[in-house]
Amino acid sequence: MSTLELRGVHAGYGKAQVLHDVSLHVGDGSITTLLGANGAGKTTTLRAISGLVRSTGEILIDGRPIPSAPDAVARLGVAHVPQGRGTIGQLSVDDNLKAGALLRRDRVQARADLRRLRELFPVLGERAQSQAAGLSGGEQQMLAIARALMGRPSILLLDEPSLGLAPLITKELFVLLPRLRDEWGLTVLVVEQNADLALSVGDHAVVLESGRVVLTGTAREISGHDEVRRAYLGN
Amino acid sequence: MNLLQQVLDGLSSGSVYATLALALVLVHRSTGIVNFAQGQMAVISTYVAWTLYDAGVPVWGAIGAAIVLSLVVGALVERFLIRRFEGGEPLAAIVVTVGLLISVNGLVSLIWGTVLKQFPSAFPPGGVGSGSGGTIGYGTLGTIGALLVVVLALNWLFRHTRLGLAFRAVAANPESSALLGLPVGRLLMLGWGLAAAVGALAGCLVAPKLYLAPEMMDSVLTYALAAAVLGGLNSALGTVLAAWFIGVVENLAGTYVSFVGGDMKIAVPLVLMVLILLLKPEGVFGHKEVRRV
Numbered sequence: 001m002s003t004l005e006l007r008g009v010h011a012g013y014g015k016a017q018v019l020h021d022v023s024l025h026v027g028d029g030s031i032t033t034l035l036g037a038n039g040a041g042k043t044t045t046l047r048a049i050s051g052l053v054r055s056t057g058e059i060l061i062d063g064r065p066i067p068s069a070p071d072a073v074a075r076l077g078v079a080h081v082p083q084g085r086g087t088i089g090q091l092s093v094d095d096n097l098k099a100g101a102l103l104r105r106d107r108v109q110a111r112a113d114l115r116r117l118r119e120l121f122p123v124l125g126e127r128a129q130s131q132a133a134g135l136s137g138g139e140q141q142m143l144a145i146a147r148a149l150m151g152r153p154s155i156l157l158l159d160e161p162s163l164g165l166a167p168l169i170t171k172e173l174f175v176l177l178p179r180l181r182d183e184w185g186l187t188v189l190v191v192e193q194n195a196d197l198a199l200s201v202g203d204h205a206v207v208l209e210s211g212r213v214v215l216t217g218t219a220r221e222i223s224g225h226d227e228v229r230r231a232y233l234g235n
Numbered sequence: 236m237n238l239l240q241q242v243l244d245g246l247s248s249g250s251v252y253a254t255l256a257l258a259l260v261l262v263h264r265s266t267g268i269v270n271f272a273q274g275q276m277a278v279i280s281t282y283v284a285w286t287l288y289d290a291g292v293p294v295w296g297a298i299g300a301a302i303v304l305s306l307v308v309g310a311l312v313e314r315f316l317i318r319r320f321e322g323g324e325p326l327a328a329i330v331v332t333v334g335l336l337i338s339v340n341g342l343v344s345l346i347w348g349t350v351l352k353q354f355p356s357a358f359p360p361g362g363v364g365s366g367s368g369g370t371i372g373y374g375t376l377g378t379i380g381a382l383l384v385v386v387l388a389l390n391w392l393f394r395h396t397r398l399g400l401a402f403r404a405v406a407a408n409p410e411s412s413a414l415l416g417l418p419v420g421r422l423l424m425l426g427w428g429l430a431a432a433v434g435a436l437a438g439c440l441v442a443p444k445l446y447l448a449p450e451m452m453d454s455v456l457t458y459a460l461a462a463a464v465l466g467g468l469n470s471a472l473g474t475v476l477a478a479w480f481i482g483v484v485e486n487l488a489g490t491y492v493s494f495v496g497g498d499m500k501i502a503v504p505l506v507l508m509v510l511i512l513l514l515k516p517e518g519v520f521g522h523k524e525v526r527r528v
Contacts, residue, residue, distance in 0.1 A: 050414060074416030086411040088404055099404040102397055103416045151415060 001029040002154040009057035011048040018044040031188040033198040036208035042191040050080040079153035085144040089133030100150030117146040138169040158190040199223040247375040249482020250382035254437035255459035258430040265426030272335035274452030280305040280435030309431025310424040343449045354442035461504035467518025
């Protein structure tokens with residue numbers, strides 16, 4: 001577990017500025033939901049944290065500034081499950097999971113983690129030798145999360161895990177989040193379009209609009225905020 | 236010359252093509268670029284080996300040193316030249332590698348001149364068998380053996396080591412691999428370095444059969460490209476089988492088909508390559524990508 005803090009972060013692609021002065025705080029061991037309309041800058045916020053887009057301002061983990069290269073950020077314990085999941089289709093399910101643990105030195109513990117994850121997601125054990133590209137969307141999302149956990153991160157960034165998944169599977173995935181947080185010692189920042197679902201399992205929420213933070217609060221406060229519901233959450 | 240001898244000679248030439256083709260495949264798999272300068276880089280490596288040998292280093296030592304040096308230089312070429320063209324316009328990358336080919340060719344002529352040099356064989360003279368069956372040279376067997384060692388070593392590296400898994404992950408999806416903490420840049424450098432090292436071996440294997448000259452690898456590169464394309468540009472086994480096939484067909488056609496002869500035999504693999512591209516663009520051994528949309 002770790003705390004994650006953004007202070008006055010600006011980021012964008014080329015000349016198109018996407019994030020304007022974003023500040024937010026993700027508390028140790030919390031699940032924080034990042035909400036907002038399409039194009040509000042949710043994905044860019046995650047990409048700025050993991051170094052995939054260049055940013056200015058301060059991004060701190062446990063009070064220390066993070067490095068700028070994505071691989072260095074990952075080695076610091078930040079796992080980013082990107083939109084579209086980022087599993088490597090040509091590799092087998094097993095190789096994907098092992099790739100997640102390539103940088104670990106505690107190989108015995110890594111093997112134990114692999115067994116644990118196969119118990120949690122039995123399909124990953126059953127289809128260990130299949131090409132990852134052949135898995136269904138829900139199975140790929142499980143693989144993406146499991147692969148992220150194989151690196152024993154302290155911070156998990158999840159970008160729209162529900163994208164392209166059936167509602168029931170999405171729900172199962174979200175219900176699992178608090179358990180993963182507790183069992184694997186995670187701090188979670190999750191981007192999600194399905195606000196009601198995300199707020200139901202999250203502790204805190206941050207609402208972005210046009211690249212600016214317009215509201216922060218506990219999940220309960222945000223979901224009870226009528227104006228917010230109408231303006232940003234679409235109901 | 237009997238048929239067996241012809242076939243083995245074909246396999247031996249094919250092994251040289253295969254070695255260079257494996258270098259092409261290594262680069263293509265890791266960076267998606269076809270390195271047209273791969274043969275020319277091998278030439279300069281071979282000249283380095285020759286220079287060391289000329290200065291009194293034993294032949295195996297000279298070849299070994301050239302291979303190690305090529306590993307370093309190949310990595311530097313990736314880092315300082317190719318890096319900025321990766322993932323961009325494929326045509327730009329092709330132009331850069333062709334430019335590298337021409338520059339290195341000029342550099343070789345400048346340093347060593349264009350006079351042919353004799354390169355020592357790493358294998359003893361003579362061979363096995365005699366009489367009506369003819370002899371099979373140690374050089375022929377050694378070349379085939381060297382390729383087999385390279386193939387087994389690469390296969391072990393890619394299939395059974397953590398480094399190999401990292402290579403495969405980075406080749407398939409660099410961004411995703413970076414998010415897993417893999418040092419993508421350093422792995423790509425190592426990929427190019429390995430390719431240059433394998434290419435250097437190809438140069439040192441072929442040089443004793445020909446003379447050492449700045450253009451020595453031009454025809455080898457043609458055959459190697461044909462083999463890599465036949466093999467689908469991503470399958471090591473496919474590439475080796477294709478290169479052997481090309482070597483044997485070239486040799487047999489040159490000997491037994493009267494109108495082909497020694498001069499026309501270079502056309503044989505090219506005709507094959509065109510046919511394959513027409514009939515099966517993904518190569519004989521290539522696999523179509525499974526993709527979910």
